Structures are given as structure tokens and as C-alpha cells.
């Protein structure tokens with residue numbers, strides 16, 4: 042069969058690393074010979090925004106919806122403030138974004154995609170040195186289920202008495218039982234599918250008394266349907282302490298949009314580098330495509346030099362293959378990645394001496410050995 | 412002169428450690444002979460709440476306001492949900508808390524105290540092993556200035572369609588230019604007073620577009636008044652990565668209530684233990700007393716066994732002495748604490764074999780040597 046892949050390289054190193062990911066996909070296609078990839082490359086980037094005034098063209102959504110999955114590089118350019126790319130490209134891909142003032146230049150239609158889960162696996166890859174004394178190579182095996190469509194990223198709130206010394210600015214985090222419940226079910230299924238069957242939920246329900254309390258309540262309700270999954274509940278501040286001091290006590294973690302953002306970045310750092318970590322924005326209903334990207338950004342400072350680390354993108358590509366149901370291909374790619382990191386072939390950000398192409402070729406050689 | 416100290420031991424190990432802190436204060440009083448402490452012990456605790464239905468008695472505020480400083484142990488008991496002690500004792504001490512339903516049992520009068528700064532110094536004490544490979548004993552020298560009276564801890568928000576499958580729950584984080592500005596000024600003064608004169612501000616202003624943007628704006632405005640202070644701005648997710656991978660690039664950090672809660676707990680873990688860290692809730696106007704407490708909680712599991720770690724309380728006591736203007740006493744106490752940890756005398760939570768009394772006596776011996 043043929044998988045339609047929308048590729049959005051974006052900006053900076055996003056462009057180079059996505060190119061390598063496509064080489065890897067082409068290699069896998071030949072090796073397996075049971076599926077092919079039809080890749081549609083979209084130029085949705087800050088460059089496009091600067092030239093044409095929008096990240097996503099009017100016919101973009103229609104084109105994107107035809108794909109089975111989206112391979113995303115990284116977006117962001119020194120010439121465009123961060124929040125512009127975020128609200129005009131990243132967040133609209135994840136969920137519906139409401140127009141609210143000048144910030145949103147792109148004419149958005151209703152509820153484009155519904156990637157309500159952000160999934161982030163964290164492991165210390167073999168051969169990578171991790172910062173914690175109590176963690177060695179191959180240690181840590183966490184998976185973060187981050188709610189991806191509501192909460193602190195709702196974009197709601199406002200200001201009163203602007204530009205006076207008495208300005209009041211409110212951020213409104215919106216939580217719904219529908220949004221929480223679908224996230225919990227997904228998280229319990231993930232936990233159930235892993236050897237330890239252990240789910241930790243993180244909120245700050247002692248201090249934030251509405252949405253966080255609803256999270257706790259729904260967590261305990263859904264837990265009844267999964268008696269085989271061991272559960273515990275943490276406050277977000279204490280969770281950071283546990284991640285640092287007792288990292289091996291954690292397995293699957295479910296949490297809100299902002300807490301998940303913070304904790305998964307911390308987790309990636311504790312695993313050694315945000316350069317290798319993968320992030321999947323998933324629509325578990327499969328009505329619309331899901332998106333796969335490295336956690337890292339567009340790194341304009343090293344863009345175009347051929348020294349970017351492609352491992353995060355390769356890991357994302359493996360996650361994409363798994364989501365498409367090609368488990369054998371996903372496993373093969375993960376094994377190849379780990380054989381390469383274990384052999385000491387790595388880019389400078391990981392303390393190695395290899396460049397982007399050398400790491401990619403090493404992964405391709407490993408794939409072809411199989 | 413005589414300093415009036417209100418002592419609130421609270422629950423669990425709070426009781427034992429506060430007792431040791433008072434021994435230390437009595438030793439210092441004798442050594443210096445230029446000031447005395449008049450200590451008023453208040454039984455505001457979960458025990459009191461269970462017996463009398465309130466943490467803070469009706470005449471409590473008046474009594475508290477007479478003090479020059481508050482020495483706080485820890486609050487929390489397995490018999491009372493966390494949020495009850497938080498909203499009936501901890502938060503009302505920090506700031507005005509509005510009645511909102513059954514949660515708040517205590518009859519509160521208006522705006523009791525105004526401890527709008529939470530200050531948390533972080534260092535790896537000599538002799539303590541810290542979890543990061545790239546940090547040795549004596550490394551790290553951070554100070555967190557956490558906004559303590561607004562933001563995500565405003566207690567505002569609400570629920571609609573409760574107990575239906577369509578519940579909506581909003582958390583409202585309230586930020587004001589007045590609240591932000593006073594925090595920034597305090598933070599710039601702290602940064603200016605330290606050798607590196609470096610201030611990092613942390614928000615999530617790319618995703619949270621109102622209060623966080625106001626934080627950024629006021630930060631840059633106030634920065635103009637402090638050209639001698641080097642500034643930078645971080646997003647909270649990237650900040651956790653920097654704390655783990657480049658810890659020595661940070662010095663003074665200013666951030667919102669929730670982010671400060673998360674980052675300062677993470678910082679304490681990176682410095683080896685939350686058992687040694689101190690937290691000051693300050694009223695820089697000095698109209699009302701400020702409060703000094705360890706970061707750790709009441710640890711009911713080890714309460715009453717005489718094995719609790721008093722170092723966090725001793726560090727808080729030193730911070731209190733400094734706030735009262737007794738710098739020589741504060742310095743002496745910090746030196747004594749560090750001589751003791753360096754000598755290997757420590758409680759079990761730090762990998763030592765000593766008990767509460769042994770650590771206290773070692774600190775007192777060091778004080779008396781001077």
C-alpha cells in the first residue's frame with residue numbers, strides 16, 4: 042500500500058534533518074517492499090510567512106487532510122517573533138485556534154485537525170551520556186502523555202486598563218471533562234500496553250481548584266476501568282523532584298498541556314539531550330492525520346552547516362511508522378538508531394565528531410544490514 | 412533590642428525541627444548579647460483544625476502582626492486533605508484569600524499579610540552529594556525570586572455543568588502590573604546585590620498571551636533602570652533544560668507563582684535534597700511580618716522519631732536573621748551549618764547516620780566555637 046506523507050521541513054535545521062528522514066524512509070521502502078511513501082512537501086515556514094504573509098495557504102488544510110501522517114521538521118526564524126509561528130502554524134496544526142487580534146495573520150477555518158494527544162517517549166539512548174549520576178546508558182523508560190488541545194494553551198484571557206500602571210491581565214486555562222476523559226483513556230491504554238502497567242498523573246490540584254480538581258476526579262473514575270494499571274498522583278512541583286532523585290520509579294505519565302510541556306522538556310534533558318527526543322501530536326480517532334516531529338527547535342545558529350543532529354527526527358520517523366501500523370519497520374529503525382549511537386557515531390551537540398550526513402549514512406548502513 | 416518571633420511549628424516533623432531552631436536562636440542570643448528573642452508559639456496546625464475547626468483563631472491575625480518575623484515549621488496531616496491546610500493556613504499567611512465555598516473554614520478578615528515575594532536560595536552545601544554529574548559540592552549558587560501573591564494561585568475560576576459529562580472548568584491566573592512591577596524591582600535589587608549581577612526571567616509568553624506578555628513587558632521596562640544588571644529571558648520549558656545541562660550559567664531567577672513553585676523544587680532536587688532548602692515569604696514594605704520556613708513538608712511518615720533533617724529550618728533561621736538585619740548572626744549560622752555538613756554529620760535522608768539532635772548539637776558546638 043501507499044502512505045501519503047505530508048512533509049513540512051519548516052525553517053533552519055528543520056530543512057536539513059527532514060531531508061535525511063526522507064532518505065531513511067526511502068531506504069525502508071526498498072527494504073520492506075510491501076509499502077511505499079507518497080511524499081508531499083509543503084513549504085509552510087517563516088520564509089513563506091515573510092514573503093507571502095502566511096504560514097498556511099488557503100488550500101493548505103484540504104491538502105494536509107489527504108495525508109496519512111505529517112512529518113514535521115522545526116519552525117522558527119530570528120526574523121519572526123516566536124509567538125507568530127506558534128499561533129499561526131504549530132498550534133493551528135494541533136487544534137482549533139480562535140482569531141484574537143493581530144497576532145493571527147493566517148485566515149483560519151474551523152477546527153482543522155484534532156491532535157489532542159502529545160506523546161513523548163524518553164529513554165537514555167545507548168552511548169549517550171546523561172546528566173544524572175544515578176542513571177546509566179539505556180536507563181530511564183518514560184512515556185509522557187500530554188494533553189494537547191486545551192488547558193493553559195487555550196489562548197483565552199485578556200487585559201484590562203492596558204498601558205496604564207493598573208493593567209490587569211488574565212490567563213484563562215480551559216479544561217473540559219470531554220477533553221480530560223479522552224486523554225485519560227489514551228494514557229491508561231498506553232500504560233496497559235507497557236510491561237510495568239504504571240500510570241502517574243500530575244496536576245497542581247491543591248493550589249488550582251477547578252480544572253486540576255476535575256483532572257483528579259476523572260483520573261480516579263477512569264482508573265476503575267483499568268484495575269490492572271497501578272496508579273499514582275503527583276503534584277507538579279514534587280514531580281520534578283521525583284524525576285531527578287527517583288527517576289526509575291516512573292513509567293507512563295499523564296498531565297496537562299503546560300505541565301506536560303515543562304516536564305517532558307525536563308525529561309529530555311535528564312535523558313541527555315533535547316536533540317534526540319521525539320514528539321507525536323496524535324489524533325487517536327484517526328479522522329485526521331497525526332504529526333511527528335523532534336522536540337528541538339529550528340536552531341538558526343547552526344542551520345545550513347550540516348552539523349545538526351538528525352536522531353530526534355529519526356526517532357519521530359520511527360514513531361510515525363508505528364502509528365501507521367508498520368511495527369516491523371519502526372522496530373528496525375529504532376534498532377538502527379541505537380546501534381549507531383552505541384557505536385559512538387554522533388554529532389557535536391552529543392559530544393561526538395560526526396556530521397549530519399555521517400550519522401544518517403550510518404543509520405542507513407545499519408538498516409541495510411538487516 | 413528584642414525581636415518578637417511568632418513560631419508556628421505546625422504538624423509532623425515541623426514540631427521537632429522548630430524546637431531545634433529555637434535552641435539555635437537561644438544559643439545565638441547568648442553569643443551576641445546585643446539582642447534577644449521573645450518567642451510566641453502558636454498552635455496553628457491540622458491538630459487544632461481537627462479539634463477546633465480552624466487553623467487560625469479569630470484573634471490570630473492581631474497576635475501575628477505584632478511579631479517581627481514568623482518562623483514556620485511545616486503543615487499537613489494525613490487526616491486533613493492537603494488543600495484544606497493550604498487554603499486555610501499557608502495561602503492566607505502569604506496573602507489575602509477570598510472565601511469561596513466550603514473549602515475555607517476559617518473566618519478570614521481582609522488582607523492579612525502581604526508576603527508578595529517568595530525567596531529561595533539554592534546551593535549545594537559542602538558534603539552533600541548532588542545528583543548532577545556536572546556539579547560538585549559547593550557548586551550552584553542560584554536564588555529564585557518567586558511572585559507569591561497572584562498569578563496561577565489566585566484561587567479564581569469556576570466550573571459549569573458540574574457533575575455532567577460536559578463539565579467545563581476554568582482556572583484563571585490573574586496578573587497585575589502592580590504585582591509584577593514590585594516583584595521585578597525586588598528581583599533586580601537582589602541581582603544587583605550579588606557578584607554576578609545577572610537576572611533571568613522565566614515565563615511562557617509565546618503560548619500564554621496575556622499575563623505572561625505583561626511580565627515580559629514590565630521586565631524590559633524595569634531593566635532600563637538597572638543597566639548594571641545583565642538580563643535574559645527564558646521560556647519555562649527551556650529553562651528546565653538549562654538548569655540540568657548548563658546549571659552554572661544561572662544566578663538570580665525571577666518568575667511567576669506557579670513556575671517559581673516548579674522551578675525552585677527542581678532546583679532544590681538538583682542541589683541534592685529538598686530537606687535542606689529554605690523558603691522566605693517576604694513583605695518588602697515591612698508593614699507586616701515576613702515568614703521563614705523550610706521547603707519540605709510535615710513528613711508524617713517519619714514524624715516523632717527524632718530522625719528529621721533540621722538543616723532546612725536552620726537555613727531558614729539564618730535567612731530570618733538576615734531579614735531582621737542581624738547579618739553577623741546570619742553569617743555565623745550559615746558557616747556553622749556548612750561546617751557541619753562538610754564534616755559528614757548528616758541525617759539519613761542525606762545518606763548519613765545521625766539523628767535530629769546530633770545534627771542540632773553539632774551546629775550549636777560550631778556556633779559556640781566562634
Ligand SMILES: CC(C)[C@H](C(=O)O)[C@@H](O)C(=O)O
Pocket residue numbers: 127131302320617618648
Ligand atoms: C513551540 C512551543 C510553544 C511548544 C509548546 O510549548 O507546546 C514546544 O515547546 C513544544 O513543547 O512542542
Ligand SMILES: CC(C)[C@H](C(=O)O)[C@@H](O)C(=O)O
Pocket residue numbers: 247248278497501672690
Ligand atoms: C503547599 C504548596 C501549595 C506550596 C506551594 O506550591 O506554594 C508549596 O509547594 C510551596 O512551594 O511553598
